[in-house]
Amino acid sequence: MQILTYMDGVVKVEETELKPRLGFLYPVPSHNISLFINATQERDSGQYLCTVNVVDDVTSTGKNVGVINLTVLVPPAPPACRLQGHPTVGANITLSCTSEKGKPSPTYQWHRTAPTTQIFFPPAQDQAKGILKLTNLSMDMAGLYVCMAENRAGSAECSVLLEV
Numbered sequence: 001m002q003i004l005t006y007m008d009g010v011v012k013v014e015e016t017e018l019k020p021r022l023g024f025l026y027p028v029p030s031h032n033i034s035l036f037i038n039a040t041q042e043r044d045s046g047q048y049l050c051t052v053n054v055v056d057d058v059t060s061t062g063k064n065v066g067v068i069n070l071t072v073l074v075p076p077a078p079p080a081c082r083l084q085g086h087p088t089v090g091a092n093i094t095l096s097c098t099s100e101k102g103k104p105s106p107t108y109q110w111h112r113t114a115p116t117t118q119i120f121f122p123p124a125q126d127q128a129k130g131i132l133k134l135t136n137l138s139m140d141m142a143g144l145y146v147c148m149a150e151n152r153a154g155s156a157e158c159s160v161l162l163e164v
Contacts, residue, residue, distance in 0.1 A: 018044070042103060045072045075154025076102035079130070081147050087164050091137050095160055097130035097147030106149040113159075114143045137164050 018037065025034040033052075037044055050066040076099040085093035097108045108130035112118040125132045130149070134141060146159045 040072045042072050042074050045070055045103075072103070073151070073153035074101055074103040076106040076149035076151055076156045078156045079106075079108070079147055079149040079158045081145075081158035081160045083160050083162065087137060087162055089137055089139065089164060092133065092135045093137065093162075095132040095134070095145055095147070095162075097132075097149065097158060099130075099149040099156065102149065102151050103153070104151050106151045106155075109148045109150070110145060111148075112143045112145050116143070134162075139164050 021038040021040075023036055024030075025036050026032050033050065035048075046069070048068050048070060050068075052064045052066075079097045079099040082096045083093060084096065085091060087093050095110060097110065099106050105128075107127045108125075109127060110120045110125050110130075110132040112120075120132055124134070130147060132145070132147075142162050142164045144159055144161050146157055148155055148157045
């Protein structure tokens with residue numbers, strides 16, 4: 001899809017949803033035709049092509065295209081924490097944590113903050129799925145459990161109060 005063109009001293013921006021947010025980084029004409037995109041959105045991700053056409057130049061056919069792939073990162077949305085099972089002494093329960101958005105997909109880390117700080121590792125915790133399995137519950141396992149959803153773009157958290 002061609003979005004910006006410069007020809008005969010005129011810059012033409014085609015009608016797209018990008019039009020109000022897109023422009024050349026330097027005044028044209030220029031040897032640097034870098035673009036900017038303001039207020040990037042996830043749907044701006046994709047492949048962008050730059051084609052340079054020089055009048056009366058027949059030797060550059062096929063060599064005049066630049067390609068760049070843009071991936072717009074999205075921080076995780078605030079996750080939802082859930083407790084599955086019946087938190088009674090001796091029972092097994094599962095804490096789950098899922099975030100509706102995030103690019104790349106977030107990883108999840110559970111920890112207990114009160115009354116004693118505790119960090120969990122596999123096999124009790126699945127960082128890709130956001131699941132923490134607690135087995136053979138005891139009164140000492142009661143407390144506030146926090147899940148952190150994280151990717152390169154940011155992080156968000158939720159919590160569950162476990163009362164045994």
